[in-house]
Amino acid sequence: MNTYKIAVIPGDGIGKEVVPAAIEVLDSIAKLDGSFKFEWTYFPWGCDYYLEHGEMMPEDGLETLKQYDQIFLGAVGMPELVPDHISLWGLLIKIRRGMKQSINVRPAKLLAGLQSPLKNPQNFDITVVRENSEGEYSDSGGRIHTGEDGIAIQNAIFTRKSTERAMRYAFELAKSSRKHVTSATKSNGLTYSMPFWDEVFNVVKKDYPEIDTSVQHIDALAAFFVMKPQAFDIIVASNLFGDILTDLGGAIMGSIGIAPAANLNIEREYPSMFEPVHGSAPDIAGLGIANPIGQIWTGKMMLDFLGHYHAGTRILTAIEKTLSSGVKTGDLDGTATLEEVKNTVINYL
Template sequence: MTTYRIGVLYGDGIGPEITRATLEVLKAAVEQTGGADFDYVELPMGWEGIEKYNNPIPQVTIDALQETHGWIMGPHDSASYPKVHQANRNPSGELRHCFDLFANVRPAKTIKGIKSVVGEADLVIYRENTEGFYSDRNMHVGTGEWQITPDIVVSTGVFTRKAAERIAHAAFQMAMQRRKKITIVHKANVIKLGMGLFLNVCRQIGEQYPEVQVDDFHIDAMTAHLVRRAHFFDVIVTENMFGDILSDLAGELVGSLGLAPSINTNENQAMAQAAHGSAPDIAGKNIANPIGMMLSTVMFLEWLASRHGDGNLIQVARMMEHGIFTTVAEGVKTRDLGGSASTTAFTAAVAAHIAR
């Protein structure tokens, strides 16, 4: 049996609460299935890193993560950090940049017991994670913004064939496992060279997957299409900023951003990270919704299983997922979803379902 070395970064705000809840459910599923072994490595990030090392993502954490199969990362509250740290990439952006986590994968699926704005939907967004208009991570050194005068700022968007090719391959490979349909989202009618390159490369990669149906939409039209007919879409592939916006929209449309999971991957490692923020206003109140973090960890296990050919990890993932969905379907929900359960009560209910 392989022992998987997993980093655990608790983060800020509600991060420690929802990460501990996720670990409780994960350990319950591992105990029930008996088919997987994990070595958890707790590492400082966020305010913990600042207090211990004067750095929200200290080098000791980065070095330790190099030796892991991946990690579970709670949200960070970078807006509250001292100004000297706000000037740098936030912890999530730094890890995506440092480890070249080029694919940000964010599903949006309706869940029984959760009211959806758009009815039934089951889609997944593949967001290119390293360049585009995100100027804090689209340069090898420095950032892609320059203040020419106090009144003039130039911000760059970077688009490369390499980045478009690898996110396209990842998206098409997922489409082959699903309904064999890809939608490319862009703005090539205005940003003709940069997004034109992204669109054309994605279409070229699509020729290698003849079974997959391909269409494309401009970003402004796509937001309307998601609201009107989210059920129509299967796999969406897009650049960094558009992927960020569309995934938040899709998460809310199917129920709540608090439910929205994601993973960030390269070829060898993955980071489980819920799509929502640190919600400092409710931190420590035991009312945070841990589902997004839990489902992100399910995705992480699925990725590990695929990467290492380990069916035991799939069993653990299915056990966690079943426990979460059964608990919600029975009406046990946190306050943001219209229920009354605390974070710990919801977690205990999920763990109890797994134990049964």
């Protein structure tokens, strides 16, 4: 039996509620499957930790995390007390960069039992592969002067290595999907970075002649997510474009609260980190009404990465049966509590 050591960072807000719920589901499928189990170690890092210690995580936090197989994260953020740029760069991005989690993967599909806000969603099933280490989120730039003479400079950095790595990961995913990759670009407006992105895509696609491709400008692509999401399979995008598209993906599913994500160290040299797309939702934290499905689905992605695809599929099936039975939280126009959703998923397992 495989035993996986998982570092758990519930973080802030509803993360402290949905993470324990998802862990119960994962322990349940592990027991039912019988070929693996989890050892969970909790770390109290996040905004509460910052308010007490002046840092989002200890100085040696990354070295501590390297001792674990994977990282299971809930949510980060308490904007009324800790500025977002401090909470984000002090924990989430620090882990992503320190663990070389260069690929972010976020699926968006029409789940059984869920009503999409789209009039005719046609069973869309999209996976966005987002370059996760540089691009528009590069920590390069600065500010000078103040007042009306103030200047802010934010540099977007694109390397051939990271761009190609994300694209090749997307093409490899497409082999076991519907064999189509769409590149998100904006080469008619960003005169250096996106033509470079397009050039690399044109080179990479030659190595995958069996995969159909298309190129879409990001503004049109956002519109097509609403108008014809069923037209897309695998989408590869830069850090910023992928971030925006995947929030839109959650919205067309019916709620940001159900969208999962994986930050992958595809070389498996360091642990990967699995986190839902939703934020800490401080307005409903502690009320027991948060939607745990995003965190549970994120656990399914962790199982997939560990090679337990059958167990992961069973979790997604249980999620869909739960939704189809009408057990839904308020963000999905239901009346169920977090506890009721979690228990129903486990019952279906």
